[in-house]
Amino acid sequence: MSKNVIITGTSRGIGYELVPLFTDAGHNVLALSRNEVPISGLDISNCQCMPCDITHAADLQKVSEFLKSDWKHVDILINNSGNLVKKPFSKLKKEDFQEAYEVNVFGAAAMTQTVLPFMNTKGHVVNISSMGGIQGSVKFPGLAAYSSSKGALITLTEVLAEEYKETGPSFNALALGSVQTEMLEEAFPGYQAPLSAREMAKYIMDFALKGNQFYNGKVLQVSSSTP
Helix, strand or coil, rough: CCCCCEECCCHHHHHHHHHHHHHHHHCCEEEEEECCCHHHHHCCCCEEEEEEECCCCCHHHHHHHHHHHCCCCCCEEEEECCCCCCCCCHCCCCCHHHHHHHHHHHHHHHHHHHHHHHCCCCCCEEEEEEEEHHCCCCCCCCHHHHHHHHHHHHHHHHHHHHCCCCCCCCEEEECCCCCCCCHHHCCCCCCCCCHHHHHHHHHHHHHHHHHHHHHCCCCECCCCCCC
């Protein structure tokens, strides 16, 4: 049975790979990113591309209007958008923290608020976090803003699962380890990850479709290695 799936951050990396995986499996996808060109160029009939900055209220309103007029309901939301700030802590300004949190926390929260009215008890919100946000995991210099924001996203996931446990949808977070993406190259130049973006995307798709049967309010560490 086909699902209506919203994916943010689809212009590159894991988000880009998720779109054809879902559409090839017969699902309907709303692909959101600030740059819609990469996905719109794929010309997929069951994929709607929309330029969307999740930190802008006007863009989120356009998403809401599309859902009201076209889809009516959403089965899966994958909050995949991410912003990487890499700077020594001594050089970080308030604006750097705001940049990371605007996308990784506030944007994900705002997108979730936009989509929730269209989701039912069987819906599934999947927040893409990072091993850098896991308490007790290996941490790396220069990622104070990024890793702390990903930790906040994990806590947000847990709280929302509790708040909506009677009505749904389910909320889970995937804390990803090393995946060969443009963002990894920015964070760790020259490092070769054991997993490709497409391999991780396959795992995320399967989890998004089935994981809420087994989990709610959980954080799964999806990591075979960290740099």
